[in-house]
Amino acid sequence: MVDAAASPAPTDAAAPAPDARQxxxxxxxxxxxxxxxxxxxxxxxxxxxxxxxxxxxxxxxxxxxxxxxxxxxxxxxxxxxxxxxxxxxxxxxxxxxxxxxxxxxxxxxxxxxxxxxxxxxxxxxxxxxxxxxxxxxxxELVRSEVEAPPHDSQPDAIRRGRLLMDPARHAVTWDGKPVSLTVTEFLILETLALRPGVIKTRNQLMDAAYNDDVFVDDRTIDSHIKRLRRKFRAADPDFGAIETLYGAGYSFADG
The missing domain is CATH 3.40.50.2300 (Response regulator)
Known part of the structure; x- marks a missing residue:
């Protein structure tokens, strides 16, 4: 049940909204x-x-x-x-x-x-x-910008060793190779990369990645970390920049 009046069911096609941006x-x-x-x-x-x-x-x-x-x-x-x-x-x-x-x-x-x-x-x-x-x-998923490579000239770009993140374009590269991340994965990685070497607890990563009224458990953050590692290892089989401190959390190795 939703709080809007019903009308004839739409078809599986785009509804007309010529002025819509998204x-x-x-x-x-x-x-x-x-x-x-x-x-x-x-x-x-x-x-x-x-x-x-x-x-x-x-x-x-x-x-x-x-x-x-x-x-x-x-x-x-x-x-x-x-x-x-x-x-x-x-x-x-x-x-x-x-x-x-x-x-x-x-x-x-x-x-x-x-x-x-x-x-x-x-x-x-x-x-x-x-x-x-x-x-x-x-x-900020504007597809034409997401597909463009990030540039160091972007004021908000984050470079950590071989990692380059461009928040304005929601774009990530490793050794110049693009890595496609979800919004949640991007926010978790950004939180780690902003303070390399600093351990972030699972609770801190949850706070960075989710709204206050979304409740997730430790296993969810662990699953996101596993997917992040898998995606980066597809670009670099030796990727090991996301480190685990068992019982404490995760950190990003800047090197």
Whole structure:
């Protein structure tokens, strides 16, 4: 249930919003939610695309990425968790999960797999729109800029040894090779790289990566760290800049 009036269900296509600057994909098998949320987002100036199953959505999200996806967990053909797992193999697209109150284990798994946030049903559209705007502000995923290489001349660029991060473009390279990170992964790495050699606890990394009202456990942060290492090792098999101090947390080795 959402706080907007229902109207005829939209089709699995882009809704007309010629003046929208950002596009939100909605993935849910509940046609009422697709309709009401789509109407609410269009009223806020977003363009929307809607999909009623995970398999159809996955193909569309990879072929024509929106700026952010809002995805239900329980769906036919491919559930939201499977969709996210396959999406993360090829894309850092920001994802917000919609979950039911009895799906807490799924919430934790979704965050561990790389979801950027989750909202529990029934929800307020005002809350959803606020979360969407917050993630879009954090990510600044303008695709033409993300694909461009970062430059040292950028005033906010962070260089640590072979790592170069450009927050303005949400871009990361290692030895000049691009590394695609999700919003959450980027924020965790940025927190570590800003103070190389300083140990950051899991709680500190949670605070940096998530909104105050999103609760994650230690295993979620550990999962993000594992994915970060895996992505950097794809660019450099000898990557070891993210160090673990068991029982304390993580640090970035500047060298």
């Amino acid at each position: 596009t939100i994909a909605l993935v849910d098998d509940d046609r009422n939610i697709l309709t009401t949320v789509s109407i609410g987002l269009q009223a806020e100036g977003f363009a929307t695309r809607v999909y009623s199953d995970g398999a159809t959505a996955l193909k569309a999200l990879l072929e024509n990425p929106p700026d952010l996806a809002v995805c239900d967990i329980k769906m036919p053909r491919m559930d939201g968790l499977a969709l996210l797992q396959k999406l993360r193999e090829k894309s850092a697209l920001p994802v917000i999960f919609l979950t039911s109150k009895d799906e807490e284990p799924d919430e934790a798994l979704g965050l561990a797999l790389g979801a950027d946030d989750y909202i529990t049903k029934p929800f307020s559209q005002r809350l959803l729109i606020a979360r969407i705007r917050a993630i879009l502000r954090r990510s």
